[in-house]
Amino acid sequence: MMAMLSLTLAFYLQSGPTLDALNEFARKRDVKSLATFSIGDGSEFRVLRGGAYDVGRFGWKVLALEPAFTKRKFVVFTTPLTSQDTGELLFERVGGKLKFVSELDLEPIRLGRHKLSMKFSTAEKSVSIVDDVAATVQEQIKGDVTSFRFSPCYKVSAISDGRSPVPFTQVGGVVMVPRPATNLTYSISYKGTVNLPLYAGAISPNNVTLTNDYWYPLVNRWPTTYDLTVEHPAEWEVIAQGNKIESKLSKGGVETTYKMDLPAVYWSFTVGKMRHIETDLDGLRHHMWSTNLTEDKMRYQPRFNAHILNFYSRSFGAYPFKQWGSLDSPTYGGGALEAYSFATYGEGWLPDADPHEPAHTWFGGILPNTYLRSFWNEGFAVWSEGFYERECALGSTEDRRAAFIKDCRASEDYNAAPLLASGVSIGGPASSLGYGKSGDVLAMLEQLIGTSNLLDAIKEWVRVHPKGTPAEWEEFEAIVLRRNQSLALKDFFDDWFCRPGFASVSVTGLSYTPGRLSGRLKWNGAKYRMPLELWMENGSGARQSVMLDTKECAPDGSFTIGVLGFTPKKIYFDPHHRALRDGASPRFDSFGDATRGMKVYRDPATASYVKCYEGNLKELADLDKVLIVGHPDTTPKMKELCVKAGFSVKGQNLTFRGTTIDLTKAGAVALVDLGEGKRCGIALGKCDLSPKLGKAYVGLCDDIGRMLRGSTRFPLNASALPL
Numbered sequence: 001m002m003a004m005l006s007l008t009l010a011f012y013l014q015s016g017p018t019l020d021a022l023n024e025f026a027r028k029r030d031v032k033s034l035a036t037f038s039i040g041d042g043s044e045f046r047v048l049r050g051g052a053y054d055v056g057r058f059g060w061k062v063l064a065l066e067p068a069f070t071k072r073k074f075v076v077f078t079t080p081l082t083s084q085d086t087g088e089l090l091f092e093r094v095g096g097k098l099k100f101v102s103e104l105d106l107e108p109i110r111l112g113r114h115k116l117s118m119k120f121s122t123a124e125k126s127v128s129i130v131d132d133v134a135a136t137v138q139e140q141i142k143g144d145v146t147s148f149r150f151s152p153c154y155k156v157s158a159i160s161d162g163r164s165p166v167p168f169t170q171v172g173g174v175v176m177v178p179r180p181a182t183n184l185t186y187s188i189s190y191k192g193t194v195n196l197p198l199y200a201g202a203i204s205p206n207n208v209t210l211t212n213d214y215w216y217p218l219v220n221r222w223p224t225t226y227d228l229t230v231e232h233p234a235e236w237e238v239i240a241q242g243n244k245i246e247s248k249l250s251k252g253g254v255e256t257t258y259k260m261d262l263p264a265v266y267w268s269f270t271v272g273k274m275r276h277i278e279t280d281l282d283g284l285r286h287h288m289w290s291t292n293l294t295e296d297k298m299r300y301q302p303r304f305n306a307h308i309l310n311f312y313s314r315s316f317g318a319y320p321f322k323q324w325g326s327l328d329s330p331t332y333g334g335g336a337l338e339a340y341s342f343a344t345y346g347e348g349w350l351p352d353a354d355p356h357e358p359a360h361t362w363f364g365g366i367l368p369n370t371y372l373r374s375f376w377n378e379g380f381a382v383w384s385e386g387f388y389e390r391e392c393a394l395g396s397t398e399d400r401r402a403a404f405i406k407d408c409r410a411s412e413d414y415n416a417a418p419l420l421a422s423g424v425s426i427g428g429p430a431s432s433l434g435y436g437k438s439g440d441v442l443a444m445l446e447q448l449i450g451t452s453n454l455l456d457a458i459k460e461w462v463r464v465h466p467k468g469t470p471a472e473w474e475e476f477e478a479i480v481l482r483r484n485q486s487l488a489l490k491d492f493f494d495d496w497f498c499r500p501g502f503a504s505v506s507v508t509g510l511s512y513t514p515g516r517l518s519g520r521l522k523w524n525g526a527k528y529r530m531p532l533e534l535w536m537e538n539g540s541g542a543r544q545s546v547m548l549d550t551k552e553c554a555p556d557g558s559f560t561i562g563v564l565g566f567t568p569k570k571i572y573f574d575p576h577h578r579a580l581r582d583g584a585s586p587r588f589d590s591f592g593d594a595t596r597g598m599k600v601y602r603d604p605a606t607a608s609y610v611k612c613y614e615g616n617l618k619e620l621a622d623l624d625k626v627l628i629v630g631h632p633d634t635t636p637k638m639k640e641l642c643v644k645a646g647f648s649v650k651g652q653n654l655t656f657r658g659t660t661i662d663l664t665k666a667g668a669v670a671l672v673d674l675g676e677g678k679r680c681g682i683a684l685g686k687c688d689l690s691p692k693l694g695k696a697y698v699g700l701c702d703d704i705g706r707m708l709r710g711s712t713r714f715p716l717n718a719s720a721l722p723l
């Protein structure tokens with residue numbers, strides 16, 4: 001068998017692999033055998049094992065692409081696509097080998113503004129589009145052909161240059177045309193059968209969702225602007241990117257036009273019969289669309305969104321549209337997808353405060369990302385979530401900083417590639433590196449340079465980035481380095497972006513002499529430039545933290561930190577795990593974690609209290625693992641529990657740590673220790689949605705669950721080091 005296989009491979013190496021052979025290897029996801037045909041190192045096949053967002057789950061097929069207008073021969077590895085993941089793999093046959101044509105290899109044309117007009121048939125589950133798109137010839141790029149990329153469910157029927165037809169060959173979603181002689185406007189007619197609910201686009205009798213798919217031609221995933229006109233039934237809602245220009249009556253119902261002036265790589269679009277509310281808040285028009293949520297539920301969402309967008313506008317730069325919207329979609333699936341002027345969510349999530357998708361307006365929108373080189377913008381969106389929760393100026397910022405402190409988590413996936421080379425082609429680890437490591441590295445950078453310096457760098461990046469070009473880590477790095485020269489951060493970027501992995505570090509030999517804390521870092525593996533937090537505890541149990549920048553350590557790892565006005569007796573090494581290193585995550589025993597799954601007792605006398613907790617426990621006997629919704633006046637057991645929680649309740653006024661709330665307008669929750677390992681939860685006041693207290697175990701929240709005050713414990717599993 002072995003000899004036969006080698007003979008077969010040797011044969012292919014001379015004449016080039018047959019389609020049958022390629023299909024067999026692709027079906028088996030035999031990356032190793034396929035790599036032997038590659039002119040490069042074969043790493044382009046790695047993604048066949050699974051894309052970052054599961055592209056490839058329907059299997060791969062290999063088809064020949066041999067247009068009549070060129071002598072060159074190509075093959076396409078095709079599979080149904082979902083956006084922000086790998087595209088189809090295009091190869092040119094060169095000798096007996098395959099030369100990968102990456103979406104990163106610049107094509108001889110670049111697309112400009114698109115003008116699309118769209119019609120659909122729900123009965124056929126189809127959409128028909130004519131796109132007039134400007135193309136500029138890139139003189140410096142050689143080649144007699146160029147390609148547009150669609151999702152393979154879209155089939156092009158005609159392309160013209162305005163005067164005559166343009167020859168083309170489509171295989172999968174790759175549409176090849178001859179290199180044009182001059183700049184031109186292509187008119188591309190195409191039609192798609194759209195039927196991949198919970199993965200990409202989907203059309204049902206009352207809803208057309210093209211989101212999460214390539215329903216428009218892309219070249220090099222270059223960001224572009226567009227105008228879109230769609231014909232639809234009069235009572236349907238159009239949810240499109242950018243600003244709405246007009247809706248007017250047409251033969252088939254209504255024709256609505258949107259103008260998207262922010263160049264974007266990833267386009268979202270839904271039209272359908274659904275509930276819609278809109279309201280003006282803080283100078284923006286806020287929308288919410290849903291098929292299945294009640295209008296009462298939908299009304300909460302604009303309040304969350306307005307506060308988040310307002311905060312980001314102040315922090316990163318002005319929001320570029322006149323409106324924002326949240327779409328609660330029955331076909332999107334799990335999670336959500338940003339569209340820069342709105343976001344699409346799978347059902348069961350909203351209403352909720354989501355600081356992630358709106359952050360993409362800046363990180364992915366104003367600063368576009370192709371996802372081909374890294375998921376850098378996911379790191380910024382994840383970092384923004386924590387940044388919003390900590391600094392959003394709702395209630396006590398000090399309490400928020402403690403409750404929403406970010407812990408870093410190492411993952412074996414971080415060894416797969418350096419951040420600078422962690423795009424879609426590496427498959428699954430691209431997500432871990434984007435959402436996980438990138439966000440953690442930004443949080444460490446924030447510790448090193450301070451929040452305001454990080455924000456200044458972001459603002460500059462947003463301001464100076466050339467509009468309509470993809471943004472990358474290197475551009476951000478250059479800005480941070482230039483703005484923070486005294487910190488000499490080059491080694492930070494080299495350590496965290498240019499090589500894979502994470503830190504493994506501990507501290508030994510701690511000693512304290514008046515005014516000086518000394519010790520030595522022990523690296524298990526590579527050294528990193530990073531912030532490391534040391535928490536000192538004095539004789540009376542008070543704690544204070546100091547940050548060690550590892551750049552300050554001697555070559556043998558030893559360090560000395562000046563300590564004034566505090567006499568430590570014990571030291572905790574990075575107890576909140578704010579450094580990206582191995583080791584256990586901190587445990588906090590938060591109200592949210594501890595009350596999940598508790599039985600709920602609701603006092604009928606306070607039926608309007610904390611509505612998000614539904615329960616039918618009839619009486620209060622054993623309080624262990626019970627969440628009680630009530631008021632001390634009508635639920636006598638609440639008296640003692642409120643005292644234990646630190647709540648002083650008089651009528652509808654509740655005071656906690658000096659802050660008084662009106663229980664008809666805000667809520668209070670706490671995890672109460674009952675002794676002998678037993679505990680219960682208490683909840684009172686007006687809070688219609690789940691209280692979001694982060695790591696806090698007790699606190700106050702507003703009527704939609706946003707934290708106003710909260711107390712957070714020191715990590716329960718932090719272990720003290722002797723001095």
Ligand SMILES: [Zn+2]
Nearest residue numbers: 356360378381
């Ligand atoms: Zn995201």
